[in-house]
Amino acid sequence: MTGLRARLRPSVTVAAAGLLLLLAPRVFGRGILNDIWSVAFAVVLASSWNLLGGLAGQVSIGYSAFLGIGAYTTALLALRGMQPYATLPLAALLGAAFSFVVGLPTFRLRGPYFTIATIGVGEAVRVFAGGVAFTGGSSGIRMPPGSFDFGLNYASMVVLAVAVVTLAAWLRGSAFGAALAAIRQDIDAAEALGINATRYKVAVHALSAGLVAAAGSLFAINFQYISPGSVFDFRLSLSIVLMPILGGVGTVAGPVWGAIFFSYLQIKMLSVPALRDSYLFLYGTLLILIMLFEPKGLLGLWERLPRALRRPPKEASAA
Amino acid sequence: MPPEAILSVRGLSKRFDGLLALEGIDFDVARGEIFGILGPNGAGKTTLFACLVGALAPSAGTVRFRGERIDGLPNYEVVARGLVRTHQIVRPFREMTVTQNVAIGAHFGSRGRGRGAPEERVAELLRRTGLSHRAGALAGTLTIGELKRLEIARALATEPAVICLDEVMGGLNPSEIQGAMELIRWVREEGVTVLMIEHHVHAVVGVSDRILMLDFGRKIAEGLPATVVNDPAVVAAYLGDVAVPGGRA
Numbered sequence: 001m002t003g004l005r006a007r008l009r010p011s012v013t014v015a016a017a018g019l020l021l022l023l024a025p026r027v028f029g030r031g032i033l034n035d036i037w038s039v040a041f042a043v044v045l046a047s048s049w050n051l052l053g054g055l056a057g058q059v060s061i062g063y064s065a066f067l068g069i070g071a072y073t074t075a076l077l078a079l080r081g082m083q084p085y086a087t088l089p090l091a092a093l094l095g096a097a098f099s100f101v102v103g104l105p106t107f108r109l110r111g112p113y114f115t116i117a118t119i120g121v122g123e124a125v126r127v128f129a130g131g132v133a134f135t136g137g138s139s140g141i142r143m144p145p146g147s148f149d150f151g152l153n154y155a156s157m158v159v160l161a162v163a164v165v166t167l168a169a170w171l172r173g174s175a176f177g178a179a180l181a182a183i184r185q186d187i188d189a190a191e192a193l194g195i196n197a198t199r200y201k202v203a204v205h206a207l208s209a210g211l212v213a214a215a216g217s218l219f220a221i222n223f224q225y226i227s228p229g230s231v232f233d234f235r236l237s238l239s240i241v242l243m244p245i246l247g248g249v250g251t252v253a254g255p256v257w258g259a260i261f262f263s264y265l266q267i268k269m270l271s272v273p274a275l276r277d278s279y280l281f282l283y284g285t286l287l288i289l290i291m292l293f294e295p296k297g298l299l300g301l302w303e304r305l306p307r308a309l310r311r312p313p314k315e316a317s318a319a
Numbered sequence: 320m321p322p323e324a325i326l327s328v329r330g331l332s333k334r335f336d337g338l339l340a341l342e343g344i345d346f347d348v349a350r351g352e353i354f355g356i357l358g359p360n361g362a363g364k365t366t367l368f369a370c371l372v373g374a375l376a377p378s379a380g381t382v383r384f385r386g387e388r389i390d391g392l393p394n395y396e397v398v399a400r401g402l403v404r405t406h407q408i409v410r411p412f413r414e415m416t417v418t419q420n421v422a423i424g425a426h427f428g429s430r431g432r433g434r435g436a437p438e439e440r441v442a443e444l445l446r447r448t449g450l451s452h453r454a455g456a457l458a459g460t461l462t463i464g465e466l467k468r469l470e471i472a473r474a475l476a477t478e479p480a481v482i483c484l485d486e487v488m489g490g491l492n493p494s495e496i497q498g499a500m501e502l503i504r505w506v507r508e509e510g511v512t513v514l515m516i517e518h519h520v521h522a523v524v525g526v527s528d529r530i531l532m533l534d535f536g537r538k539i540a541e542g543l544p545a546t547v548v549n550d551p552a553v554v555a556a557y558l559g560d561v562a563v564p565g566g567r568a
Contacts, residue, residue, distance in 0.1 A: 175426055175427075178419065178422070178423060178426065179423075179427060181412065181414070181415065182415075182423050182427075185412040185413060185414055185415070186410050186411075186412060188374065188394075188410065189406070189410035189412065190412075190423070191374075191394040191395045191398075192372065192374065192394055192395075192398065192403070192404065192406070192410075192474075193398065193403075193423050193424045193427055193428045193473060193474075193476075193477060194398040194424070194428030194429075194430070194477055195395055195423070195427045196393075196395045197395075
């Protein structure tokens with residue numbers, strides 16, 4: 001049963017990490033807990049994106065659309081008197097439903113059509129949200145007073161992050177995950193063996209979009225104020241792509257490490273005024289470095305480490 | 320359509336912009352037959368297979384499989400009905416092991432037609448195709464001969480009624496070709512009807528019950544192997560007699 005144990009081990013690690021994080025409020029102050037919240041949020045985004053982008057190889061650069069749909073669903077319903085946390089399932093469903101708008105017409109096509117469409121749809125949603133009245137337009141909307149509870153939000157985000165990573169680990173080892181891997185590696189060969197590639201892509205897109213929308217919902221509750229510029233930001237879409245690539249795309253642990261590393265960098269950079277506006281430069285530089293030197297990301301570097309340590313430098317051994 | 324025909328093709332044509340790759344192809348394949356398809360490079364053989372399984376949509380004509388029209392269906396639907404092909408240019412899932420490659424076919428293609436437990440069936444197919452010793456290896460590390468056999472194992476794992484083998488002997492040495500011919504006979508004994516494209520004329524003649532000859536997208540001969548290979552039009556096509564493309568037509 002070593003196979004089973006090997007498959008369970010990551011889930012146990014994740015559950016233990018989750019438990020520790022749930023106990024963190026007893027030890028740490030609000031500042032650190034806020035940072036942990038941000039990291040958990042990033043983990044949800046990166047791991048969810050990785051389900052479609054990593055496992056199935058379908059790169060979307062428009063995930064802020066789902067985040068924003070989740071956030072706006074929660075804010076608008078809360079303003080009409082619904083309990084904010086009760087809106088989460090609906091936000092997730094709407095996010096999943098919206099994924100069909102992009103996926104259904106483009107997943108049938110071969111080539112980069114899907115990726116290109118995601119950029120267009122992401123921007124269109126931002127412009128729409130800023131231009132119509134019911135969203136509060138470009139000035140955004142504020143959650144109803146009294147809807148804020150950091151303790152509950154913190155716990156919800158940690159639980160969501162643990163759930164997403166566990167789901168990713170399970171999915172990767174399942175028959176569904178095998179179909180996604182086949183689609184990523186050779187979509188025509190996958191169809192030649194009986195896999196309905198369009199259906200699998202649409203399904204995993206909806207799943208991943210729903211999870212991101214749920215994170216958006218918690219985002220709205222945590223920040224109490226949302227605007228098209230904050231939740232439908234193209235830079236946000238870019239960072240959602242960058243995190244899994246940074247950590248190791250297509251793996252379970254990669255997006256988690258990518259999210260941790262990236263959030264840390266961003267928190268550090270935001271605290272230095274001179275660097276605050278240079279994150280696009282940072283994204284680009286990181287992406288180029290990864291593509292050039294380690295396409296497997298941080299996990300790839302980690303695998304290299306023992307080899308690099310074991311092999312003594314040639315010059316030193318000769319001398 | 321003769322009652323025993325499992326596959327029946329009528330007036331099948333495929334046009335790529337200006338090029339007519341297949342023109343009005345008719346033929347029937349009987350259940351349990353080994354049906355060879357010969358033709359020079361560019362004759363339209365692989366295009367024919369692609370149209371049969373739905374990887375390409377035919378421009379005209381019908382394909383009936385077990386009496387049911389399958390032309391226009393997507394590839395995965397055709398596989399689900401029991402008609403599968405291998406690829407001439409091998410298309411393994413390189414980041415998966417050999418076993419995982421075959422398991423994909425067993426899991427997604429067979430739709431419950433599987434003979435026995437999937438793991439055992441996968442193991443048997445690996446044994447039959449001589450890949451057992453490579454079961455745990457990544458497909459990307461296989462030799463071309465092994466990759467050709469992996470194509471066959473993977474397609475058979477979908478438990479087809481008809482398998483279309485596209486040049487599975489290409490690039491093999493004589494002893495490997497002998498093994499491949501035995502494998503094809505075993506496939507037929509399993510109850511699977513075989514269509515095979517092959518450049519290796521002796522191999523096709525040795526193993527086929529009947530042969531279809533294509534040239535420039537048209538059928539120029541069909542019949543028993545001995546008759547077809549002695550057909551003047553076939554000889555002309557293979558000797559590259561450009562004065563009579565299509566021979567007697």
